[in-house]
Amino acid sequence: MKPDTTKYRKIVIGAEATPLPVWDPQLGTTGALAGPLSGIALHTLRQDKDGIPAADYIYAELMRNLPSRSMLPHLLHELMERDPNRVDWEKHSFLCGYMGPPSIGKSFMIKTIDRLAHPRGCLYLNCKDIDMGTIFCETVFDTSAANREKAAIDARILQGNQGGKGLGPDSLSMLRNALGEAFVEEKRGDKTLVSIDWNGIQVKGNTPEEQNYQKQVIREAISQVCTNEGIVMAAEMGQIGITTRDGIAIRAADPKSADFGRPVLLDEINRAKPGTLQKLYEFFAMLSDPKVDRFTVTGGENKPFTFRREDLPVSYRMNFTGNPATRAMGSADMDRPLISRFGVELDIRTVPDPALHDYADRMAQTLTGVPLTQIYYAARPYFDAHPEKLAETARAFRLAGLTEEQKKDVPAEELLNIAQPLKIIKLSEQLAEFFASLKNVFNPESQLYRGSNFGLSQEYESYLQGVEIDLRLVSKLLEKASVVTPRVLQPDVVDFNSAFSNAADKKSANEVEFDDRLADRGKRLESYLQQWMHQVLVPADAQTRNIRPEECQKVLRLARTLAAHCGIGDLQLKESPRGGIERIAKLYDYDRLENPEEQHKLLRDLMVDAVRKNHEELRKKDPTIQPLPASADAILTVDEVKKALAATTGISAPHGVMAAGTDPANPFVAVKASEEGGASLVTRDAFLTALAMPELREKTVQGLWDKALLKLPHIEPSDEAVQIAANASPTGFAVTTVTVLNQDREEPMHILRAAPQGDKPESLVVVSGNLDKRLQALLKSGGVTYVDFNDIDSARTVNAVVNDRLADNPLQDRIRRNIAAAVLMRNGAAGDEAQHLGKSPGELLTNLKSLEASAPLRITADPAPTRHPKPRSSRNPKHGR
Amino acid sequence: MQQNASIAAADLLPVAARLKAQKIASIEGSPVFAIPGGWVADILRADPAIVTADTPSAFETAVQDPEVATIFVSRDTFGWRLMERILTRNSLVKTIFWEE
Numbered sequence: 001m002k003p004d005t006t007k008y009r010k011i012v013i014g015a016e017a018t019p020l021p022v023w024d025p026q027l028g029t030t031g032a033l034a035g036p037l038s039g040i041a042l043h044t045l046r047q048d049k050d051g052i053p054a055a056d057y058i059y060a061e062l063m064r065n066l067p068s069r070s071m072l073p074h075l076l077h078e079l080m081e082r083d084p085n086r087v088d089w090e091k092h093s094f095l096c097g098y099m100g101p102p103s104i105g106k107s108f109m110i111k112t113i114d115r116l117a118h119p120r121g122c123l124y125l126n127c128k129d130i131d132m133g134t135i136f137c138e139t140v141f142d143t144s145a146a147n148r149e150k151a152a153i154d155a156r157i158l159q160g161n162q163g164g165k166g167l168g169p170d171s172l173s174m175l176r177n178a179l180g181e182a183f184v185e186e187k188r189g190d191k192t193l194v195s196i197d198w199n200g201i202q203v204k205g206n207t208p209e210e211q212n213y214q215k216q217v218i219r220e221a222i223s224q225v226c227t228n229e230g231i232v233m234a235a236e237m238g239q240i241g242i243t244t245r246d247g248i249a250i251r252a253a254d255p256k257s258a259d260f261g262r263p264v265l266l267d268e269i270n271r272a273k274p275g276t277l278q279k280l281y282e283f284f285a286m287l288s289d290p291k292v293d294r295f296t297v298t299g300g301e302n303k304p305f306t307f308r309r310e311d312l313p314v315s316y317r318m319n320f321t322g323n324p325a326t327r328a329m330g331s332a333d334m335d336r337p338l339i340s341r342f343g344v345e346l347d348i349r350t351v352p353d354p355a356l357h358d359y360a361d362r363m364a365q366t367l368t369g370v371p372l373t374q375i376y377y378a379a380r381p382y383f384d385a386h387p388e389k390l391a392e393t394a395r396a397f398r399l400a401g402l403t404e405e406q407k408k409d410v411p412a413e414e415l416l417n418i419a420q421p422l423k424i425i426k427l428s429e430q431l432a433e434f435f436a437s438l439k440n441v442f443n444p445e446s447q448l449y450r451g452s453n454f455g456l457s458q459e460y461e462s463y464l465q466g467v468e469i470d471l472r473l474v475s476k477l478l479e480k481a482s483v484v485t486p487r488v489l490q491p492d493v494v495d496f497n498s499a500f501s502n503a504a505d506k507k508s509a510n511e512v513e514f515d516d517r518l519a520d521r522g523k524r525l526e527s528y529l530q531q532w533m534h535q536v537l538v539p540a541d542a543q544t545r546n547i548r549p550e551e552c553q554k555v556l557r558l559a560r561t562l563a564a565h566c567g568i569g570d571l572q573l574k575e576s577p578r579g580g581i582e583r584i585a586k587l588y589d590y591d592r593l594e595n596p597e598e599q600h601k602l603l604r605d606l607m608v609d610a611v612r613k614n615h616e617e618l619r620k621k622d623p624t625i626q627p628l629p630a631s632a633d634a635i636l637t638v639d640e641v642k643k644a645l646a647a648t649t650g651i652s653a654p655h656g657v658m659a660a661g662t663d664p665a666n667p668f669v670a671v672k673a674s675e676e677g678g679a680s681l682v683t684r685d686a687f688l689t690a691l692a693m694p695e696l697r698e699k700t701v702q703g704l705w706d707k708a709l710l711k712l713p714h715i716e717p718s719d720e721a722v723q724i725a726a727n728a729s730p731t732g733f734a735v736t737t738v739t740v741l742n743q744d745r746e747e748p749m750h751i752l753r754a755a756p757q758g759d760k761p762e763s764l765v766v767v768s769g770n771l772d773k774r775l776q777a778l779l780k781s782g783g784v785t786y787v788d789f790n791d792i793d794s795a796r797t798v799n800a801v802v803n804d805r806l807a808d809n810p811l812q813d814r815i816r817r818n819i820a821a822a823v824l825m826r827n828g829a830a831g832d833e834a835q836h837l838g839k840s841p842g843e844l845l846t847n848l849k850s851l852e853a854s855a856p857l858r859i860t861a862d863p864a865p866t867r868h869p870k871p872r873s874s875r876n877p878k879h880g881r
Numbered sequence: 882m883q884q885n886a887s888i889a890a891a892d893l894l895p896v897a898a899r900l901k902a903q904k905i906a907s908i909e910g911s912p913v914f915a916i917p918g919g920w921v922a923d924i925l926r927a928d929p930a931i932v933t934a935d936t937p938s939a940f941e942t943a944v945q946d947p948e949v950a951t952i953f954v955s956r957d958t959f960g961w962r963l964m965e966r967i968l969t970r971n972s973l974v975k976t977i978f979w980e981e
Contacts, residue, residue, distance in 0.1 A: 121972030186960025
C-alpha cells in the first residue's frame with residue numbers, strides 16, 4: 001500500500017543535482033549522497049513561490065540548516081522514513097524519538113524537515129510540566145471576547161515601556177498575580193519592560209472548579225484594570241472562558257482541520273507531567289505497528305476521533321525528543337526503553353554527546369550561514385584542488401532559493417566569511433578544540449587532573465561540574481563577542497569641559513561602521529573568551545560557596561594555557577606554539593585590504609582626496625580655476641597608482657624618504673627627514689600614505705634614521721641607546737621622533753622599528769593622534785601598527801611589540817631601558833630624564849601630550865639651509881644602562 | 882538625470898540600513914539582528930516586505946504566517962525572553978530586526 005500523494009510534490013534530495021553530505025560515525029568519514037540511486041523523496045505541500053521553485057528552496061534550506069556531523073545519520077534516517085519508496089509504507093513507523101544531550105540540534109533538525117514538508121511547519125509542543133493527554137484534547141483560555149480590552153492594555157503597556165504613563169502600579173500588580181508566567185517582566189538596560197503573552201496563558205487547574213476559579217480571576221483582573229485605567233469595556237467582555245479543542249495529534253490527522261498534514265513534534269518529552277506519558281502508549285503503538293491499525297480517543301468538546309493508519313497523510317509524522325535522565329533534567333520514565341504495553345518496540349534513537357567536529361560544524365555554520373565544514377569534508381579532494389570553488393559553492397547555498405528581498409537580509413558579514421572559507425574552517429576547528437579541551441577543565445574526573453597536585457575542594461569540583469559547555473553556548477559566545485565595546489581614552493586626553501558643547505560632528509563620529517566592527521573582531525573574540533573563562537572559572541561568589549581563590553586561579557591558568565595552544569591569548573614564556581596553530585585574532589580580524597586591488601583602490605581614494613583639498617585651496621585664491629571632475633577615476637586611475645608605485649623603485653631620492661604628492665601625474669615624491677628647519681613640512685597623511693605602501697617603505701624607513709648621529713664628536717657610538725636612536729643597534733630596535741604638518745599645525749609623531757628576526761618580519765609602530773580610518777586601514781594592511789596615543793591601551797600596544805621580540809632575551813630589561821633612553825634623546829627637556837626613570841617605552845612613546853618633542857627630525861619637501869638644534873645626544877642618559 | 886540619481890539612492894537605502902544591522906543571535910534558526918534607532922529603523926519599518934510587530938500577539942501572528950519572512954520589532958515592545966518563548970513554540974523561521 002502506498003499513501004495518497006496526489007496533493008503533494010515530490011522533491012528528490014541526495015541525487016546528482018542535490019548532493020547531501022553524510023557522516024559515517026564508525027569510520028569518522030564524510031561523504032555525500034550524490035549518485036543516480038541515492039535520491040530520497042520528500043513529499044511536500046510547499047508550492048513554487050515568488051518565482052522560486054519549491055525544489056530549489058527546499059534543497060537550499062535543508063543545506064543551510066544541515067545538522068552537525070554527529071546528527072547527519074539521524075537526518076538521513078528521518079528523511080528515509082518519510083519516503084514511501086524507501087520503506088515498506090504498510091509496516092513503517094510514523095513515530096520516531098531522539099534522545100540525547102541538550103543543544104545538539106535534535107528538535108531543530110525535526111523542525112527544519114517539518115517546515116520543508118509543510119509550509120506552516122510542525123505543530124509543536126514543549127512537554128515540560130504538560131499532561132500528555134493534551135495532544136488529544138487541549139484545555140485553552142478563550143480570551144477572544146476581550147480582544148479590544150487586550151489591545152488597549154497592550155497599548156498602555158507599550159506607552160509605559162517607552163517612558164510614558166503606562167499602567168498604574170495597581171493594575172500591573174493585578175495582572176502579574178492573575179496571569180502568572182504570561183505576565184513577563186524583563187530588564188533592558190536601566191528599565192523594566194513589561195509584556196503580556198496572551199497566547200501563553202496556561203490553564204493550571206486539574207478540576208473544572210479549579211479551572212473556573214482561574215478563569216474568574218483573569219476576567220476580574222482584566223475588568224478591574226480597565227476600570228482603573230479608564231478603558232471602555234465591551235458588553236461581551238464577560239464571555240472569557242475555558243474551552244476544549246482537539247489536540248495537535250488529532251488536528252494533524254483530521255482532514256477537516258486547517259492543520260491537516262502538519263507533522264507533530266513533542267519536545268522534551270522526558271519533562272512531561274509525571275505519570276501522564278502512559279496516555280500515549282496505545283497511540284504510539286498504533287503509529288509504530290501495523291497490527292494496531294486503529295486508535296480511538298476523545299478529542300475536544302468530548303467528540304471521539306479515530307486514527308486509522310491507512311488514512312494518515314504522507315506528511316504525517318510524529319517525533320519526540322528528550323534528554324536522558326542522567327542529565328539531571330530527565331524523569332525516570334525515560335530512563336527505560338519506551339516499550340509500550342502492546343509489545344511494540346518504538347523507534348528511539350540515541351544521539352551522542354557533541355564531538356570535536358560538532359563544535360567545528362556549529363561554529364562554521366554560525367559564521368557563514370551554511371554548513372561549510374560538512375560541505376568541505378564531503379568533497380575534500382575536489383575543494384583542495386580547487387579552493388576557489390569552495391567559496392563559490394558556499395555562496396550559492398547561502399543565496400539559493402531566496403527572493404531578492406530575502407537576499408538583502410543575508411548578513412554581509414556571512415558573505416565576507418564565505419569568501420574566505422579555509423580561514424573560517426581553520427578558525428572553527430581551533431575554537432572547537434578549545435571548547436572540547438575546556439570541557440575537560442570543567443570535569444574534575446578528566447585526565448587533566450590525574451596525577452596533578454591541584455587538590456580541588458569538593459565545593460569547587462561540584463561548581464565546575466555544574467557548568468555545561470554545550471553547542472548553544474558556543475554560538476552564543478561567538479555572537480556576544482561580536483558586540484563592539486566602546487573605545488576608552490587615557491586620562492591625559494579626557495576633557496569633560498567639552499561635554500556640553502554643540503560640536504556638530506559629535507554624533508556622526510560615534511557611529512561604529514561595518515568595517516570598524518570587522519577589523520578587530522578576532523582580537524575582540526580572543527579577549528571576550530578570556531574574560532568569559534575568568535568569569536566562569538573564578539566565580540564572583542566564590543567565598544560564599546566556600547571555594548578558595550587559589551584553586552580558581554590554578555584552574556584558570558590551566559584553562560589559559562589550553563586556550564593559548566588553540567590560538568587564544570599569549571603562550572607562557574618558553575612554550576612554543578603547536579604546528580599549524582594560528583592566533584584567532586589573526587585568523588578572524590577582517591581586513592578587506594588583504595586584497596591588493598582594494599589596497600590600491602583605497603590608496604587612490606586617499607590621494608584623490610589630497611588633490612581635491614589642494615585644488616580647493618588654489619581655487620580660493622583664484623576663482624577662475626575650474627573645479628575638478630566629480631569622478632575619482634577622472635583624476636587618478638588605480639592603474640596609474642600602480643604604475644607610479646612600480647616607478648618609485650627607480651627613484652634615487654637623496655634620503656630615501658617618500659611621501660604622497662598632490663600632483664596626479666606624479667603621485668609620490670621624494671622628501672627628506674633631517675634636523676634642518678625652515679623648509680615646508682610634509683603633511684602627516686602624505687607621509688603615512690607612503691609609509692603604508694610596502695613598495696616604498698623600505699627606502700623610507702632607511703631614510704628616517706640619521707646615521708650621522710653616530711659620528712658626532714660628543715657621542716659614544718658604542719652606546720646602545722645612541723645606536724637605537726640611529727637605527728644601528730644589534731638589538732634590532734630603532735626609535736625616532738619626527739615632525740609633520742597636520743591641519744596646518746606642526747605635530748610630532750614617534751616611530752618604533754623592530755628589525756626582522758628569525759621568522760618574525762619587520763615591525764613598525766607609528767604613534768600619533770586621531771587619524772583618518774581609511775589611512776589607518778591602509779597602514780594596517782601594509783604591516784604598520786598604528787597607535788593612537790589617546791587610547792587607554794596605547795602604551796600596552798607599543799609594549800606588546802617590544803615584549804614580543806624580547807620574550808626570550810636575557811638582556812630584555814636593559815634593552816627596554818635603552819629604548820626608553822633613545823626616546824628621551826629627542827623628547828623632553830634636558831635634565832628631566834630622572835623623572836622618566838623606570839617608564840616603559842610604551843609609556844614614553846604614548847605620552848605625546850606632556851612629553852614635548854624637543855629635537856625631532858623634520859619631514860620636509862625641500863631642505864633649507866637654516867639649522868635646527870642638534871639632538872640632545874650629549875645628555876646621553878646614563879640611567880639607560 | 883537627477884531624478885534617476887534619487888531613485889538609485891532610494892534603492893540603496895534599504896541596503897545601507899541592513900549594513901547597520903548586526904546579527905546578535907539565532908533563536909531556533911531565526912536570525913535576530915540588532916537595529917539602531919533613527920533612520921535605520923525608519924527605513925526598515927517603511928519597507929513593505931517587512932512586517933512591524935507592535936505587540937506580542939502581533940509578533941506571534943507574524944511568526945505563524947508562512948507569507949511573512951521578516952519581522953521588525955519596535956523598541957521596547959517586549960523583552961528578549963518573550964521573543965525566545967514565542968519563536969520556540971512556533972516552528973517557522975523568520976528574520977527578526979530588533980530595534981535597540
